[in-house]
Amino acid sequence: MSNITTIHPSQKNKKYIYEIHFLRAFACLAVVGVHVSATNYGMNEDTWNWFTYFLNQIGRFGTPIFAVISGFLLFYQVKRRGFELGHFFQSRLTKILFPFLIWSLAYRLLLYVYDNQSLGDLGAEVLKIVTGNSFYHLYFVVIVIQFYFIFPFLQKIFRTQTFLLILTFVSLLISYNLYGFNPGLEGPLGEFLASKSFMPIWIFYFAFGGFLAYFWDEIVQFATKRPWKMLVLALILSAGAVVEYTINGYVANNRPSNLINIPLLCIAVIGMYPLLSKWNVLKKPLTLIGQYSMGIYLIHPMILYLFARHLPEQYWHVNYVPAMFIAVMLIAVIFIRVVQMIPFSSFVIPVPKIKKVKNVSPPEEGNLEKKQLA
Template identity: 65%
Template sequence: MSVQSSGANKQKNRNYLFEISFLRAFACMAVVGVHVTATHYYANAQTWHWFTYFINQVGRFGTTIFAVLSGFLLFYQVRKRGFDTKKFITSRFSKILLPFLIWSFAYRYMVFHYDGLEFQGLGAELQRLLLGESFYHLYFIAIVVQFYFVFPLLQKIVRSKILMIVFALISLVISYKLFGFNPGVEGALGAFFASKTFMPIWLFYFAFGGVLAYFWEEIVGFATKRPWQMLVLALVVSAGAVVEYRITGQVSNRRLTNLINLPLLCIATIGMYPLLTKLTVIKKPLMVIGQYSMGIYLVHPMTLYLMVEYLPNSVWTVGNIPLLFLAVMVIGVVFIRLLQFIPLSGYVIPVPKIKKARPAQDASAEGRLRSA
């Protein structure tokens, strides 16, 4: 095989970014960890154990990483393929907005059915839908949808590495200034500006995703050559999070320290890819979780809700947390896999397709690990 042919095959293999799927898997597991431990907390007279509190607080990196990934995927596609307005609208509607609407109605129906809530009027229900308040995890999808409204303009302005850095710095200032923002406005609009659903609070994380997209080759080349150093960096960031919540108490996924922690943690996790995927027993589950992460994110709160409804309270012990976590993940994966046999299921839960012909990239990753 010629050098040119080999290079072409390697580029083809990069159509699916396995490091990003790896990062997505960790974000997904972190979010599920937060919600499993929170469910344990409410099922046990609202008391924390040090282990469940640790998982709950450290896991709060997860949602913010998803914001980074959302920005990355949009900017990376524009960088590689350009921007097609019609394709952007149809793709975002079918892959994000439509599943968001379907699951919002599903969760609202579930709450009506089990909690006996009454319909609060069309206006109130529409407001709840738009703010992602149909259930506790859907607010993040509402944030992403808001970013979609500004992205077509952003991608026209941010078309180079320098402009991306400028945009990231401006976004950093905006996200910093809006921490604890109180607009002083009454009514629904003021509540929206002050809520966690207000997208500009999250703007830096979308922007950092753009930085990852425009500097992808440089970041991957640097980080994956230093997997052990990246592992240490991830542990240091995590230890810092432990110190923070021990000092300040419960922390938010929008806390100011995340403006520093998240870029470091994302780069560190990407760099650990060739190290943590050497073993098939680790690699395959992480790749499946990464591929199904959107579906798991949408499904897992319903799984937990039904588990609380039908399982005895004696199940919700600290010792059972790992098993409950595993059960939620497995149920999510199995449900998504079965759903894929149904026509048009991609409009309910979108699942990205993994390209074949992976060997060249695997060899490259293993080579980077051996040289580290």
């Protein structure tokens, strides 16, 4: 096969796919955009400017794309390397669960120091953590952890393209029918099942990630031959999102329209890679953001929280929003680099290690680095 994903069999376990890396960078930028704009909204007496509202709503693509990437990486590893249960849970424990617990405690301490939020009893505090309520962004990590519990069963059953098609279709029905789900239960369990932290609402995005993994060669071959058309598709989807929130008002990231938008947008970004990778001014920053995306996701709300309590009022004018966005990204990257100097830093912020090896793809079809999958 002669597309950009072709590698020698002896090197296949070292392969890293830049298209997914770029997709992860775009998802990260979108999520940060949502939270920068939301913080600006809160600091302006809950008032939107047209720009902050646009940034907030267009960024609602980010979280579902992260779910797609999570599903892709899991199914892609099984496709290439097989599955070993002990290694899987050990890997997830060190790369996801430990950082999640550490940052949950860090944000709880932040609220205790700045907002004087007293600690509740042990059961209440544990419940906050396991439901992702320690801070507003941690719910997504809880969603991913829930998926880890069912993934060993899914990968056992759905290991072919045909079965992945079935899984994707069934998951689409589940996610669609669970939109606005209310179990009719009271108490913590009912609240959790009705919340956006309940993983089955997001199951389609994880399954679509598996679909991408098992149809990767076909999708890349189709999309990367049409980079300009993929760019147009991405712009059309973005324009459609603007029309949607203009007509319907504020929309969430798990809205039903994203069940169509997200697959198309993922394919569009994959197809845009050959176009974007020609310019180092885009390629290098996006590569770094993709590599640091997990750390940026974990730390950026804390940066915004501290900004909100220490920056003078004039810096919350809408004109400063782009500068604040850049500042948040730069501070997050610098923080991650500093943390990497600390022993056992991967338990705090996991950063994939890059292994550069000789390119094996034809130069006209794109250069590849081989990297350990996150």
